[in-house]
Amino acid sequence: MADLAAAISTSLKAALEAEVTRTRGTTADQFNDTPSPTDLQQFVYLANDVVDLLETAMRELERDREAAKASLAKASIILQSETARRSGANGSKAGGLAGWQIARVQAFIDENLHCTIHIRDLSAVARISAAHFSRSFKRAVGEPPHAHLMRKRLERACHLMMTGAASLSEIAFSVGFSDQAHLCRLFKQAFGQRPADWRRDFESRRG
Template sequence: MSALALLDGTVDAPSPTRDEADARSHAAGGLARWQRSRIEGFVAANLHQQIAIKDLAALVRLSPSYLCKVFKVTFGMSPHSYIMMKRVSRAKSAMVSTRAALSDIALSCGFSDQAHLCRVFRQAVGEAPHRWRQANQTDLGQ
């Protein structure tokens, strides 16, 4: 396979395995696998409440400022953006699987109120939560 073929997109480059991606991320100044795993688990378990950078940093034994730097290398976004993305994802799951009010979903996903959910959701998804819900919700036995 020629380098030219890879560059012009006629041949797909083999995708790296997770271990290769981990090694590259760590070598490039990213988080170690155990650190990434702890952060992912902590965020998933605590989305319903406020998550402070200092708590994430303590969890993986780094300073808050250094965590922000290596977090972006590893995840491609800031810790705040990552947390908001996970909250939006959880809200989307709740919107399609329950009839709960958006205000209840907002609070259960860690947003301060329904307006906060709506603002972040619209920025991330491109439409209002209620419209997205109408378009994506399956019949829940109405």
């Protein structure tokens, strides 16, 4: 794992050096355009995030290998998302979020579903204003942040109902709903039946 962390760190350093060179215009003939100061700033944010994750992985390598693996996985996701964005492979729309911003926001949501999450929290993760974030998120993901968050909560609730025996009340709180009634109301709107019925049908199909 130390070799993997070192390899990612080396790749990141090379990417940073290439970006600085490109911005200075010394390799402009290799690219269709020159990054704006904002684009470069976002790249620096991304690089700092990945460096922090790598440093965490190195610290936890001997003490907590699972934590180290999680940090390396996040670093990999961020780098892959940014690579896809810069190559145009992810089909990101003009005015939408960058790949690294989407990766950070999704990771934050997944890690904090049990908490109350505000737009200002997500915009802070993406490092843009709340108003800009809401517009850009919808353009990039295809749905408003609140609708996306509710969908993620319901998906996690389904997963918990399929894989455990926790009560609906416990599940509701664990995925960030105010109470069981809140979960039931949104679940029925989304899936057309109450979560208790959905769970019973799933268990009967599973045999």
